[in-house]
Amino acid sequence: MRDIAVVAFSQRQEAMINTESEVEFMVPLMNEAKDAVGLTQQEMGFTCSGSSDFLAGQAFSFVMTIDGTGPVPPISESHVEQDGAWALYEAWVKLQCGDIDTAFVYSYGKSSPGSLRDVLATQMDPYYVAPLWPDAFAIEAMAARQMLEQGVVSEQQLAEIASRSRAHAASNPHAVRTTPKSVDEILAEDYAMAPLRPSDLPASADGGAVIVLAADDKARELCDRPAWIRGIDHRSDAHTLGVRDLTTSMSARIAAEKAGVGDDKIDIAELHAPFSTSEAVLTKALGLGEDTVINPSGGAQAAHTMMASGLIRIGEAAQRISRGDADRAVATAASGPCLQQNLVAVLEGE
Amino acid sequence: MADEVLTAPLVLEYPFTRTTGPVIGGFLTGLREGVIHGVRRSDGTVMCPPLEYDPITAAPLSELVAVGTVGTVTTWTWNGEPRAQQPFTQPFAWAMITLDGADTPMLHAVFVDSADDMATGMRVEVVWRDEREGHITDIVGFISAVASTTGEPAAMPSDVEQIQSVRTPIRMEYTYTPGRALSQYLRAMKDKRILGDKCPETGEVSVPPRGVSSVAGKPTLPELVDLPDTGYIESFNITRVPIKMRPDLTPPYVSAWIVLDGASVGFMGLGMNVEPEDVRVGMRVRAVWKPDDELEMSAQNILGWEPTGEPDEVITDYARVGRLEQGGGQ
Numbered sequence: 001m002r003d004i005a006v007v008a009f010s011q012r013q014e015a016m017i018n019t020e021s022e023v024e025f026m027v028p029l030m031n032e033a034k035d036a037v038g039l040t041q042q043e044m045g046f047t048c049s050g051s052s053d054f055l056a057g058q059a060f061s062f063v064m065t066i067d068g069t070g071p072v073p074p075i076s077e078s079h080v081e082q083d084g085a086w087a088l089y090e091a092w093v094k095l096q097c098g099d100i101d102t103a104f105v106y107s108y109g110k111s112s113p114g115s116l117r118d119v120l121a122t123q124m125d126p127y128y129v130a131p132l133w134p135d136a137f138a139i140e141a142m143a144a145r146q147m148l149e150q151g152v153v154s155e156q157q158l159a160e161i162a163s164r165s166r167a168h169a170a171s172n173p174h175a176v177r178t179t180p181k182s183v184d185e186i187l188a189e190d191y192a193m194a195p196l197r198p199s200d201l202p203a204s205a206d207g208g209a210v211i212v213l214a215a216d217d218k219a220r221e222l223c224d225r226p227a228w229i230r231g232i233d234h235r236s237d238a239h240t241l242g243v244r245d246l247t248t249s250m251s252a253r254i255a256a257e258k259a260g261v262g263d264d265k266i267d268i269a270e271l272h273a274p275f276s277t278s279e280a281v282l283t284k285a286l287g288l289g290e291d292t293v294i295n296p297s298g299g300a301q302a303a304h305t306m307m308a309s310g311l312i313r314i315g316e317a318a319q320r321i322s323r324g325d326a327d328r329a330v331a332t333a334a335s336g337p338c339l340q341q342n343l344v345a346v347l348e349g350e
Numbered sequence: 351m352a353d354e355v356l357t358a359p360l361v362l363e364y365p366f367t368r369t370t371g372p373v374i375g376g377f378l379t380g381l382r383e384g385v386i387h388g389v390r391r392s393d394g395t396v397m398c399p400p401l402e403y404d405p406i407t408a409a410p411l412s413e414l415v416a417v418g419t420v421g422t423v424t425t426w427t428w429n430g431e432p433r434a435q436q437p438f439t440q441p442f443a444w445a446m447i448t449l450d451g452a453d454t455p456m457l458h459a460v461f462v463d464s465a466d467d468m469a470t471g472m473r474v475e476v477v478w479r480d481e482r483e484g485h486i487t488d489i490v491g492f493i494s495a496v497a498s499t500t501g502e503p504a505a506m507p508s509d510v511e512q513i514q515s516v517r518t519p520i521r522m523e524y525t526y527t528p529g530r531a532l533s534q535y536l537r538a539m540k541d542k543r544i545l546g547d548k549c550p551e552t553g554e555v556s557v558p559p560r561g562v563s564s565v566a567g568k569p570t571l572p573e574l575v576d577l578p579d580t581g582y583i584e585s586f587n588i589t590r591v592p593i594k595m596r597p598d599l600t601p602p603y604v605s606a607w608i609v610l611d612g613a614s615v616g617f618m619g620l621g622m623n624v625e626p627e628d629v630r631v632g633m634r635v636r637a638v639w640k641p642d643d644e645l646e647m648s649a650q651n652i653l654g655w656e657p658t659g660e661p662d663e664v665i666t667d668y669a670r671v672g673r674l675e676q677g678g679g680q
Contacts, residue, residue, distance in 0.1 A: 018355050021529025024561040027569050041567050057362045057524040067560065070567020113360070114524040118433065126366070126518050127374050128399045128486050129457055133435040138444045139457075141427035149425070149470055194428045194465060238405035242446065242454035243397065246425075 045100025169298025
């Protein structure tokens with residue numbers, strides 16, 4: 001296995017970006033990451049992106065964004081209809097093949113033009129579930145009730161998660177829900193989708209992120225302190241809600257084992273947990289304890305950019321390692337209803 | 351207002367018709383006949399609604415088992431503000447319901463007056479639609495079960511026609527915003543002006559503008575450039591088959607690749623006021639605009655392109671990408 005690291009990261013998240021098209025707001029982010037390592041597009045061994053046509057409401061919408069990379073002469077390129085964390089995984093595999101030393105990864109999503117809750121209904125089983133148009137909040141709320149009634153978590157603990165997300169987000173310029181709220185204030189909120197309160201739900205955002213990966217000595221050349229990806233794995237639970245135990249995450253637990261999360265102390269964890277309940281599930285599935293700082297950025301609850309939130313978790317974790325704030329971190333990305341699919345990456349400094 | 355964001359309604363609709371196969375088709379056939387089926391899994395338990403495979407063992411499954419029409423709520427939430435395409439216009443509960451005789455819960459709607467009437471463990475029974483077609487919505491939803499209702503499965507009639515496909519259309523509404531460059535382009539269209547954008551490195555001019563130079567991978571200049579409404583046909587085809595979605599186009603008609611004077615990239619337009627047989631590569635054309643009182647912020651202001659009668663353009667170099675490589679990219 002080659003040593004592969006995150007060597008550059010850029011992001012933008014706002015409650016709504018309606019003055020710029022996707023390619024218009026991604027081009028400055030792409031150039032920010034390229035400039036950070038002094039590489040041009042033509043020097044990137046591979047480029048992989050993630051986005052969703054259903055968010056944009058346009059077929060092949062990603063093609064327009066590829067223009068932003070400067071793909072002339074033609075580049076080696078691929079796209080996943082998923083969060084950019086899976087684009088990063090594809091780039092990581094490509095780097096492991098050994099014929100390239102750098103890769104350019106980006107993803108983005110603008111959910112403000114449509115109704116995200118309706119759009120997400122289309123990812124459900126198309127015969128039995130999607131025709132009823134249950135929205136994503138309702139599905140999560142049903143999982144939350146099971147967790148509460150089975151004693152897996154308490155409303156107090158959910159409020160603590162939501163309160164901490166707000167507190168951490170206050171110092172993150174890319175977060176959109178940044179006003180602090182105490183646990184008592186959150187517990188006093190009326191239910192949004194019982195038993196979930198407004199603070200338990202993700203703060204929806206538009207935006208995107210870019211990561212540059214590099215292998216071995218190339219990474220050391222490009223970055224003073226690369227964030228080495230020591231383990232990365234992704235797993236998927238069943239699509240059918242009825243056969244899953246929604247109070248736990250088998251896919252996150254197995255991915256965490258394969259990625260080696262438990263092999264040593266984890267300083268920080270950036271978890272792709274849109275809901276308070278998702279964070280409770282992931283913390284347990286990854287076996288994280290008191291000595292790990294959870295979501296120092298405020299996490300996906302404080303700014304949930306569809307298709308980029310997972311990649312941003314990896315970027316946030318990597319950035320803290322490169323800055324020297326942490327030595328060992330874990331980042332997760334999720335996809336599908338109730339954390340159906342999970343990617344877990346362990347990052348370390350040298 | 352120059353900086354007001356332009357918006358336009360955008361509706362995405364897919365008229366999906368999905369084939370069902372024998373297991374899902376069997377379930378949907380049952381619904382039409384007022385019977386709910388699960389499928390026997392590898393471990394002997396019953397999964398409802400049924401799948402063709404066991405999600406744990408991956409074994410193929412085929413033994414449909416009739417289950418009850420009364421079941422138990424395993425979890426639920428209150429949907430206080432139902433959305434357009436959901437089962438009921440009044441507030442209702444979403445619930446996971448394990449029907450008697452089944453071992454896994456299914457998602458559906460429960461109609462009660464308020465969240466106070468819902469509880470995990472409560473017994474609910476099916477409300478059937480009067481006219482059933484073999485679709486999950488043949489079940490209108492569930493209501494609180496009357497104690498006397500047993501929900502024993504009804505007998506499945508034999509020799510009924512099997513459901514083999516199901517319509518699952520989706521419709522989603524968006525409010526589209528075009529971004530910076532296209533907004534300027536659309537505003538200018540109302541004044542019969544055509545704007546393009548210019549690469550800061552190579553000077554290449556693209557129309558319509560996208561705000562980005564694909565050659566340089568850089569934002570284009572913030573000021574767009576005016577282009578004349580004249581140019582030439584770089585390539586074309588003649589369509590002789592009608593297109594269902596464009597009843598306004600009567601074959602034969604010409605689709606042409608138009609390169610405006612001063613532009614580096616072409617775009618598609620319709621030939622107008624010309625016999626298809628007379629169209630040729632290099633033919634000089636000008637825009638045919640809608641009447642002034644019909645102009646909107648839309649590229650549809652240009653109805654098509656008609657010959658100017660000038661001498662043909664002599665095209666010596668189609669390989670614009672070759673030129674681009676010299677100028678940008680690195």
